[in-house]
Amino acid sequence: MTEAILLTLKLAGLTTLILLLVGTPLAWWLARNRTWWKEIINALVALPLVLPPTVLGFYLLLVMSPQSALGGFLKQTFGITLPFTFEGLVVGSVIYSLPFVVQPIRNAFEAIGSAPMEVAATLRASPLDRFLTVALPLARPGFLSGAVLGFAHTVGEFGVVLMIGGNLPGETKVLSIAIYDHVESLEWSQAHILSGGMLAGSFLLIFAMMLIEKRWGRLHR
Amino acid sequence: MSTLNARFNGQVGDFRLNVDFAIPTQGVTALFGPSGCGKTTLLRCIAGLTRLPGAELSLNGDSWQQGRRFLPTHKRPIGYVFQEPGLFAHLNVMKNLSYGMRRAGVKTEDSNELGELAELMGITHLLQRQVHALSGGERQRVAIARALLMRPKLLLMDEPLSALDQDNKNEILPYLEQLHAQLEIPVLYVTHDRREVERLADRILLLREGELLAQGEIGEMLARPDLPFASARDAVTVLDGRVLHFDVRYGLSTLQIDGGTLEVPDTLGPTGVYKRLRIAATDVSLAQSLDHASTILNRLPAVIWKILPTDGSSLNVLLRIGNMGEGSALLASVTRKSVESMNLQPGQSIYAQIKGASLLGSHTTPHPRQHRMTPLLNS
Numbered sequence: 001m002t003e004a005i006l007l008t009l010k011l012a013g014l015t016t017l018i019l020l021l022v023g024t025p026l027a028w029w030l031a032r033n034r035t036w037w038k039e040i041i042n043a044l045v046a047l048p049l050v051l052p053p054t055v056l057g058f059y060l061l062l063v064m065s066p067q068s069a070l071g072g073f074l075k076q077t078f079g080i081t082l083p084f085t086f087e088g089l090v091v092g093s094v095i096y097s098l099p100f101v102v103q104p105i106r107n108a109f110e111a112i113g114s115a116p117m118e119v120a121a122t123l124r125a126s127p128l129d130r131f132l133t134v135a136l137p138l139a140r141p142g143f144l145s146g147a148v149l150g151f152a153h154t155v156g157e158f159g160v161v162l163m164i165g166g167n168l169p170g171e172t173k174v175l176s177i178a179i180y181d182h183v184e185s186l187e188w189s190q191a192h193i194l195s196g197g198m199l200a201g202s203f204l205l206i207f208a209m210m211l212i213e214k215r216w217g218r219l220h221r
Numbered sequence: 222m223s224t225l226n227a228r229f230n231g232q233v234g235d236f237r238l239n240v241d242f243a244i245p246t247q248g249v250t251a252l253f254g255p256s257g258c259g260k261t262t263l264l265r266c267i268a269g270l271t272r273l274p275g276a277e278l279s280l281n282g283d284s285w286q287q288g289r290r291f292l293p294t295h296k297r298p299i300g301y302v303f304q305e306p307g308l309f310a311h312l313n314v315m316k317n318l319s320y321g322m323r324r325a326g327v328k329t330e331d332s333n334e335l336g337e338l339a340e341l342m343g344i345t346h347l348l349q350r351q352v353h354a355l356s357g358g359e360r361q362r363v364a365i366a367r368a369l370l371m372r373p374k375l376l377l378m379d380e381p382l383s384a385l386d387q388d389n390k391n392e393i394l395p396y397l398e399q400l401h402a403q404l405e406i407p408v409l410y411v412t413h414d415r416r417e418v419e420r421l422a423d424r425i426l427l428l429r430e431g432e433l434l435a436q437g438e439i440g441e442m443l444a445r446p447d448l449p450f451a452s453a454r455d456a457v458t459v460l461d462g463r464v465l466h467f468d469v470r471y472g473l474s475t476l477q478i479d480g481g482t483l484e485v486p487d488t489l490g491p492t493g494v495y496k497r498l499r500i501a502a503t504d505v506s507l508a509q510s511l512d513h514a515s516t517i518l519n520r521l522p523a524v525i526w527k528i529l530p531t532d533g534s535s536l537n538v539l540l541r542i543g544n545m546g547e548g549s550a551l552l553a554s555v556t557r558k559s560v561e562s563m564n565l566q567p568g569q570s571i572y573a574q575i576k577g578a579s580l581l582g583s584h585t586t587p588h589p590r591q592h593r594m595t596p597l598l599n600s
Contacts, residue, residue: 115303121293122301127295133320
């Protein structure tokens with residue numbers, strides 16, 4: 001049981017970290033760029049919001065399999081196999097939770113507008129400097145929401161995990177799968193412990209986020 | 222003589238800018254014109270916030286833009302004060318002030334500059350405050366101090382008072398006048414408010430629809446009959462005078478102006494100092510002779526130059542001070558009835574009775590200025 005909990009936290013934590021690193025430049029680009037085809041990228045990023053997780057998992061499984069071009073390349077060059085491994089789960093989770101991290105950060109960047117960046121430019125700050133010292137701190141609430149949503153969403157994913165991860169203890173057996181297993185085997189008490197824990201944990205996470213946001217809101221408005 | 226040279230000719234969005242000017246790098250130059258005339262666009266082009274291809278811009282011989290060369294905003298030695306103060310919400314006042322200083326290479330610790338400027342702008346007690354706790358006027362004062370602390374070589378101000386209500390405006394104007402008297406760098410001040418121009422500017426660049434309509438010294442521009450200033454209902458004359466002496470008994474200072482002298486209440490400083498005076502056209506009346514005694518101290522011989530219709534029911538008579546009309550221009554607001562009953566005509570000798578001349582703030586003009594009239598006025 002603890003194994004599944006730790007694995008889930010590890011997966012969600014790693015996924016959130018990767019998403020913050022990848023999602024921030026993507027969100028910045030989406031917030032600032034004016035080209036028409038940015039909307040295509042935008043739609044692709046948002047796709048996991050509406051796509052059935054099993055469909056996403058199915059295609060990921062196809063792309064990752066050693067018989068496919070990409071999967072074969074990864075296997076031959078790096079010796080990496082993604083299906084039914086923890087690494088594969090991370091890749092799937094990153095794609096699945098992408099919109100939950102990118103959208104709040106993008107909204108936060110857009111809310112800042114161009115004025116503070118122009119002010120910073122007149123105060124001798126280079127583009128990178130103004131991004132780091134003005135855009136990032138001002139977009140803090142967006143990062144908080146993005147991180148919390150991305151983390152929680154990864155903890156709760158089921159369909160994608162089932163398709164590309166299977167049910168290997170210590171490798172791909174995350175909480176949601178474990179709960180499903182317990183229910184299938186009519187182990188109600190174990191299912192109760194895990195589900196109740198998830199419920200309480202999720203509530204605490206969201207509650208903490210709102211408290212922090214409220215505090216920041218007081219400071220900045 | 223160091224100058225700011227600018228030539229902007231081209232399309233910015235759906236707006237066409239076509240200006241070519243050189244201004245001396247001292248004093249306040251007002252970029253004046255109605256909304257949508259291109260003032261802000263021009264200022265943004267000078268700051269490098271907007272890029273107009275093919276433009277040329279240099280300060281003191283250093284090229285900021287020419288051909289393909291385009292110095293990005295953060296490399297230009299400017300200070301910029303925006304309409305909205307634009308303080309960083311995530312930093313307190315002190316950190317807002319030091320943000321630009323550190324990046325401009327001005328030491329924050331071992332300089333009294335910060336303290337002195339904070340004192341001058343009246344923000345010393347606010348340094349540790351959060352930005353959201355400040356009033357609109359306080360924020361704009363912090364923004365001005367933040368721009369100045371970088372020791373810019375050019376200060377650009379884009380309608381810094383327009384976002385403020387009247388109380389905040391009145392609160393901040395004295396600080397600006399104070400600054401004006403002490404600053405040694407050139408200021409480009411964008412505004413559409415004639416009163417701000419009268420109080421702050423040394424020179425005016427008049428813009429209309431992206432074109433430079435006229436430019437010149439403040440005194441000369443306000444009196445030009447072909448510009449909207451002189452024919453305004455509440456027109457004013459701005460002139461510089463040199464302090465001749467102070468009469469302790471009556472508490473009156475005598476000022477030498479071009480074409481005569483004026484007596485003004487209060488001591489204005491040591492002899493020889495130049496002071497700028499503001500005389501409302503409605504405070505000037507005309508008399509055929511000095512036969513009758515009057516409580517009005519300042520009665521100067523003048524010659525009528527032009528009679529201008531105004532936007533109101535009265536007329537503005539443009540005079541030139543002196544027996545032969547050899548001195549400064551002066552505007553007098555008179556009724557149409559008076560003009561007809563006194564049969565006032567251009568070229569006529571007359572006496573101007575000046576009821577009140579107010580000093581412009583604590584303004585000491587840095588240099589003697591000559592009010593040479595442009596040929597336009599003689600036409």
